[in-house]
Amino acid sequence: MTVYNLGSINIDHVYRVPHLPAPGETLSALAYAQGLGGKGANQSVAAARAGARAVHIGAVGPNSDWVLGQLRNYGVDISGVSTLAEATGHAIINVDPGAENAIVIYPGANRALTPAMVQTALADAVAGDTLLIQNETSAQAEGAALAAAKGLRVVYSAAPFEIEAVKAALPHTSLLVMNEIEAEQTRAALGALPPLDCLITKGAQGAEWLSAGLEPLFMPAFRVVPVDTTGAGDTFIGTLAAALDLGLDRAAAMRRATAASALQVTRIGAAQAIPSAAEVEAFLQAQ
Numbered sequence: 001m002t003v004y005n006l007g008s009i010n011i012d013h014v015y016r017v018p019h020l021p022a023p024g025e026t027l028s029a030l031a032y033a034q035g036l037g038g039k040g041a042n043q044s045v046a047a048a049r050a051g052a053r054a055v056h057i058g059a060v061g062p063n064s065d066w067v068l069g070q071l072r073n074y075g076v077d078i079s080g081v082s083t084l085a086e087a088t089g090h091a092i093i094n095v096d097p098g099a100e101n102a103i104v105i106y107p108g109a110n111r112a113l114t115p116a117m118v119q120t121a122l123a124d125a126v127a128g129d130t131l132l133i134q135n136e137t138s139a140q141a142e143g144a145a146l147a148a149a150k151g152l153r154v155v156y157s158a159a160p161f162e163i164e165a166v167k168a169a170l171p172h173t174s175l176l177v178m179n180e181i182e183a184e185q186t187r188a189a190l191g192a193l194p195p196l197d198c199l200i201t202k203g204a205q206g207a208e209w210l211s212a213g214l215e216p217l218f219m220p221a222f223r224v225v226p227v228d229t230t231g232a233g234d235t236f237i238g239t240l241a242a243a244l245d246l247g248l249d250r251a252a253a254m255r256r257a258t259a260a261s262a263l264q265v266t267r268i269g270a271a272q273a274i275p276s277a278a279e280v281e282a283f284l285q286a287q
């Protein structure tokens with residue numbers, strides 16, 4: 001089977017800072033690094049590293065061959081990525097000594113995707129495949145509808161949170177993934193969580209999967225010492241999608257995703273910090 005991912009591709013500019021800047025404050029960074037990022041790219045890398053066939057659907061701007069090369073090197077199929085006139089999206093990421101971060105994103109080419117591009121990329125998708133989507137691109141609702149009509153599992157990561165985007169994608173969504181704040185925003189807007197599978201990530205506490213008619217499934221986080229939390233949620237979701245695509249049940253998929261994100265936060269960076277399937281397996285065996 002295949003995990004398709006309609007998702008953002010960003011260039012990450014990562015600054016290690018003594019503390020997160022206050023309004024109006026000018027701050028000298030302690031270190032700087034540039035790398036591949038974006039929720040979509042991170043999730044595609046996580047899915048590929050976890051052993052799934054991962055096909056990315058997205059867009060970059062001119063002079064971005066190195067970005068595509070990195071995705072390819074991580075094992076991601078980039079046949080669904082278009083090169084457009086709009087600049088590649090990028091993110092300014094500040095990380096403090098406690099591993100907390102503050103991020104500013106410029107969407108760029110991510111918001112120039114069209115439904116036709118998504119339709120072309122999904123031409124070979126079959127029932128039982130998976131489509132991941134997040135709220136960092138255009139054509140999300142159209143992509144979700146196309147995928148659902150073909151019988152794909154649609155996993156929607158409702159971040160960055162916008163209730164109108166959530167409402168548009170919900171009719172076609174199989175699994176809605178939110179953090180605790182996004183879940184509360186959804187409850188406030190809709191009166192309750194929607195009547196479909198919902199997975200709520202809780203950071204260092206773990207994650208909970210809610211399904212109608214079943215007992216909630218809670219998976220505690222593994223105890224590690226984090227150095228950078230950038231991309232931890234994306235690692236969890238991409239690994240989870242790969243595990244489900246490979247036939248694991250809810251509990252096994254959540255445990256594997258939790259282990260992958262635990263390993264990822266012990267390393268600096270986003271995509272480059274995502275562990276391989278072998279590393280995750282070794283970590284689980286050591287628990």
